[in-house]
Amino acid sequence: xxxxxxxxxxxxxxxTSTKMSPLTGHAYYACSNVDCGHTFKAAFEIVGTIxxxxxxxxxxxxxxxxxxxxxxxxxSKSIPLKESA
Ligand SMILES: [Zn+2]
Numbered sequence: 001x002x003x004x005x006x007x008x009x010x011x012x013x014x015x016t017s018t019k020m021s022p023l024t025g026h027a028y029y030a031c032s033n034v035d036c037g038h039t040f041k042a043a044f045e046i047v048g049t050i051x052x053x054x055x056x057x058x059x060x061x062x063x064x065x066x067x068x069x070x071x072x073x074x075x076s077k078s079i080p081l082k083e084s085a
């Protein structure tokens with residue numbers, strides 16, 4: 001998953017990620033702007049199901065949520081996820 005660098009606004013690419021649980025993890029990013037050079041860590045969490053799995057794991061319980069739909073734009077100026085402690 002690409003994020004926007006919070007300092008310069010360029011795309012930042014994932015360098016590596018670590019899984020904390022089946023639903024959470026951390027990802028390490030590097031800004032693609034060579035003049036910026038920011039590297040940072042972000043937290044991610046799977047928060048809902050849009051379309052159910054054909055191979056459901058009974059241990060995974062997620063609420064259903066709406067998808068973005070084809071008429072919605074993707075977040076080109078997304079705000080990076082906050083890291084919890
Ligand atoms: Zn940057």
